Amino acid sequence: MSLVNKAMGLGLRLINRVSSSEQLDRLHLRKATERALRVGSRNGFRIATSAARRFAATRKLLAPSRLPRAASDPQLFDLSPSEEQRMLQDAAQRFAMEALRPAASEADSSCAAPAELLSGAAELGITLLGIPEELDGAGTESNAVTQVLIAEALAQGDMGLALACLAPSAVSNALTRWGDAEQQTRYLPSFAAEHAPVAALAVQEPQVLFNPFALQTSARREGEGFVLSGVKSLVPRAAQAELFIVAAQLEGVGPALFIVESGGAGMGLSTEPAMGLRAAATARLQLDRVKLPATALLAAGDAAVYAECISLSRIAWSALATGTAQAALDYLIPYVNERQAFGEPISHRQSVAFTISDISIELEGLRLVNWRAASRADAGLPFAREAMLARQLAAEKGVRIGSDAVQLLGGHGFVKEHPVERWYRDLRAAGMLEGMLLV
């Protein structure tokens, strides 16, 4: 094939792909994209980010408001959730099983979460937990464990929908943890109010061997402010988001977090549907010389804050892996007991039964390691090690559990009549992706 033919082939393939994409219809993006094709864009990011509301501080804080370390110093080893945690866990679990699970299949194929589901999640008050009372939230102390329990519960319903529900709180949690007084008063009260903004924490980039500590997205100082350039991958609910926190390599400093309001010049989106997590309507976010004010930088580019952000995000992902793996185990047990082969339930065979045992062992191990990471974060202890080990388990065991779940259902596991093929796809993400979530 000549070079010309090859180039032609690529161009036609692109048009073919874009114009036959059902994603466009589902996300109501066809018009914008057709226009993009007409103007013959050189890049693919012609979908505008949504116009952000005017975020303005309505009050003054003398100092940033943080959630303090848990007040009671835990003297004893304890695996019992508190009364309050149990209540929140139960509410999240009910919502997961009654609202998320039935909507999961449709949300997966349409790459969108139903609006009423997302507002239902907001009513659970998940975001409020991470916002101090002073800023209209409900948080009184550091509560990574509580958020882990809630994330586990939601992911039992569906991982993609759980991601869609939890994505905005990654941004509000980050602002509570690291925002200065000005940043907090500007943004946080709106997260605690009705019609809270959709927001997303964008760390992941479309690179092989992606390393969040070696970002391709760059931040350059210009005048008082910054100029950001780069591409962020799989940003949840990006098209709806009014606010992003974007990780970028700050020249002379290292990786840092920037508050970016949507709708700014140089920002563009392209849909990026993936193997799983489809309900979260993932998209690529392009930043083409996006100008930011000096106040956009979070925590003055502190390297320790950035590392903490990455670890807290991994804890949240491990919680989703735990919840989805639990869903798989709970689904498999009645299935292998009812499914007959050779005149008896397949669960009477050791190869099947032992797979169930292994799933339970690795699932429980993952849960405990992640709980330890979260409880150390709440206690103000170093937790990077535990978060990393939980991630390792989420990557290795989570994927194995997803695979075993499909395997135990055989051909039935491969078809969409059962949710296990979706769990297989979603579990691949949980031990791998960076950012997007934060406890």
Added chain:
Amino acid sequence: MINLETPKKFRMLVSQAQQVAREIFRPNSRHYDRAEHAYPQQLDMLGALLDGMNEGGGGEGAGAAGVRREGARETGNRNSGNLSTALGTMELCWGDVGFLLSMPRQGLGNAAIASVASEEQLKRFAGRWAAMAITEPHCGSDSAAIRTTARLDGDHYVLNGEKIYVTAGERAELVVVWATLDRNIGRAAIKSFVVEKGTPGFELVRLEHKLGIRASDTAAFVLKDCRVPKENLLGDPTINVEKGFAGVMQTFDNTRPLVAAMAVGLARASLERSRELLAAAGVQVDYTQPALTQSAAAAELLRLEADYEAAYLLTLQAAWMADNRKPNSLQASQAKAKAGRSGVQITLKCVELCGSLGYGEDELLEKWARDAKILDIFEGTQQIQQLIIARRLLGKSSAELK
């Protein structure tokens, strides 16, 4: 409040156990690995020390001591003997598993006595070293199939049979022997009997030569018309078909987390030493960079450490549940299965990571890899744990899921 750190009140005990492991176990570890069947004299002194720790700590021992479930009602979260024993066991096995198994008065027989004996028996056997004899030449995992018989004759039971793989069988003063009152009845008829060494008809026939834990003696016995006082039967002498095996099997809910703890301590020793050797060669593990962007050796260490951490916390969970009198058969087996297999995988992989340094006898890595294997076998093999877990989760009987 969810907290998975070592409880403050056990930190002293853990630190003492760590000192014992570092100062006494480790320096003697290789010597007694080579001198199989030689008694580690150093342990006598330690036994006395441990007795003191056990008494002083309100039943919070550092060895395989009391794992009794008291009937007393208490509300709230409890961190007690099961948890402290698991933590102490981990530290001591970081030093040497064979030594822990040879600690005077810390045998599995002691655990059995502590778990199921009556008050009178507890008093009578206090301060004595007790081994445990279950396995017979024709049956291991299938302990319901034992053939050793116990026949009531006046004030005595008369025991006949053959027992193998009795850990500390030579050194212990007492052996808790499993025997059946009636071979036709099955599980429910199996009882445990405390047999004093020196009882006529109770004869030690040989000591085994083993892959690992060579510091620990493993004995074989023959029981020939061995007369044991009636009051040495542990627990309830009546045959209760309803309760079945529950009496004797209940011991395992308490001892399995301890064997898991042994594997956890051993695995940690292996990981720590490998990490030191690799660090000296310039390999550092980073807990924030993705594993795939680190060296293959560092990524491997991360994988191993993740399995270690899961085994560690599953073990603490099972022990904590026992302390809080929550039914823990499932969690005890999960801990034993995970720790048993992880112990083997981790120690063998550490040998590989360290190459001929790991394989040679200058380091203890090869010894730890040999020691590890038994921990995935005794107190219920990997496969038995898997069966127990699966039956519980799937609601299956042993007749359905064989």
